[in-house]
Amino acid sequence: MGCFSIKCGLLAGSVFGAVIAILGGILIPVGDMIIERTVKKEAVIEPGTTAYDNWASSEIAVYRQFWLFDVKNPQQVVQEGAFPEVQEKGPYTYKTRYLPKANVTFNPNNTASFVLPMGAIFEPSMSVGPEEDTVTTLNLAVAGIHIFPSQWVVSYDMVINSTNSSLFQHRTVKELLWGYNDPILKDTIGLFSPYNGTSDGPYNIFTGKDDISKVSIIDRWRGETKLSFWNDTYCDMINGTDGSSFAPFVDKDVPLYFFSSDICRSVSASYEATMNLKGIEVYRYSLLPSTLASPVDNPDNKCFCRNYETTKNCTLAGALDISSCSDGRPVFISLPHFLQGSEYLREVVLGLHPDEEHHKTFLDVEPITGFTLNFAKRIQANMMYGPAKDITVLNKVKDYTLLPLAWLNETATLDDKTADMFKRELISRIDMLEIVQQVLLIAGVIIFFVCLIAFFCVRRKSKTNLG
Template structure:
């Protein structure tokens, strides 16, 4: 058998197939390295990268939806000590985070500092009614003053409440409750988010990911605002829930761990959020965190909407609450290759505590401390079709093409190698049989 014979050609074909298969196999780790290098380069927060353009001034619209808890029996609560009965009213939707980050500064330690200009634009088409809709809600000044002032001052406070024709509850518009109104007791402007428009949030200081991509956008200082993008004043952890498809892109959904709002008895990390043993049933209540130390001493608590994952007691003393995992949980959807968050819903409920006070007329019939929901917020954003198409075209399609090339080379090489080698042995056996 000479080198120019058919069997020799088959043997050469099997070698060629083996080379192609090996090349396909080599491309797998090499391709992964190329993908990882490209992703890291584009994910770093620095001018010129895809991540920076989206981070500095995101084109994805972020909305805040508000639902208010309208108290249906305010007179019975004040005059008879009845449990408050509430009815959810909303959503009232505002476009937020539409202003680009300001005062962006890149620091030598691979961090970036910035502030977030705040603004809110009402979106009537995404709301159940106008901002002028009225809600019966807890009187923030009465509940706050009762909590801040010592019992010896309650008689004086009662006189002020009566002289201003105030009560435990008040009728206010959605706009007033959110962005502020002039309170007759405090002689000042107060509101759930007052002041807001025209102010800034921050400063923030986050890692750019240049030296370590795993630290991308993590807080660079031990400040509550920097360690959390889900809760104000509280760092949180999320756990993997499931894999989902978002506009043709595979994403991993992460949700808050149940331990986030667990009672200090079950989660010692929450012990600093239990400041009053009486109002928290010896720190056994779950589902609400006391942030009064971050709100000038006012009895403000944060929770998930409708006290989701909270103690049953919280829903026994406030009637009309119906927690639902699907509509009230906080989650974020992360694209696993880049680590970009493509969809999220941050849901927080603001609550205020009030309790019995014998020297305050509007509180002397109250039987126990009550944590009353004021409103809950859903801050949400999702990938739009234009950005999703760009993401798939610029990154995912290239990754898919590389994987296809890898697989074609590997499979084709193995097939050529096997076919040629089998054919070679068959021809060789036939040739030996003919010679015999």
């Protein structure tokens, strides 16, 4: 005989609720597995995937803002050996990395090769003035005399005097950044010369097709698996990606490693905070002070110290000597205004005001995909000058001085169109799956307990009536 009583209906409702709750519970690991499989598939760098579309695209604008340091007291520095006093001028903004990757080749060993074409277009609307603005800055051809052999010094002093040159010079923004014809060297020199028409690489990166944990990791740069700048196994390591993306499912307890050709070395960034970027949750990673710490505080940095005399026996923090990868020129890289650097660096150059918020380097990484959706790379170019008793314009200089020339802020962020697409294609789908999971689980539990409680209430009432 069939069961059509209220008790049977409530019991069936309890069973139905339990089934729904179990289904919701099963969907949690199943749904997570589906999400993981889909993300890993789309994170592989090969035609047809989301990762490839982002990797190959040049639609997201990358800008470089430059602030140049104008020396206010050049005469006192040369004639009296005074500390230089500087004032920054900027920003002068250029659109860079607007050219797509070139010579893209997919290799049988699951790597992809390419080069990054370099170019810069001045953006007047995003700048404080034209490229023709002038600054008083270090004479690049004179500042490096202290590294010359002693037998060259006297003849070099004659050249300096014959060309009416000094330790400082007046140059336009365009000249200092991109190059000018130097009267002493009879060659074109500049902080980033040559730039337009050149390229970075070639790079060889893993596509992640055989192992998604290796996706975007650099296999080779300029055909080599390691650098040749530091003469040390540790410092010459090429670690991580180029910073534009990382393996999916980022663990914020694990540092991210990336290589920057601008500073000729690999660095790591650590989790700082969880941020909201246009409705998308991202992890912010920033460089630790140990990155540019002196070998006294971070022994791992000992192999980055090149000159014991100019770096106070390698006790100075906050500056990286990259002369070995800049044709021997005494160029040092630091964070802007010597942020996280030794106090001494700011004591011998007046007018510097480091600010953590405006001068630190950071990456905002979406943790599910590993894509970098926003970043600010902030570095400062400095040049060392020092005493030289046989050089007229340097014989009053008292000590080696690291003088800031310019600092840059290279940025790119997710535009609204891409953010909406990202949320629609990934975040909304994950959210919808999680909502379905939660609704089934909660609804099933509620139905189960409501029907079960009602069943016992009806059963108890029936017993009472029979009694």
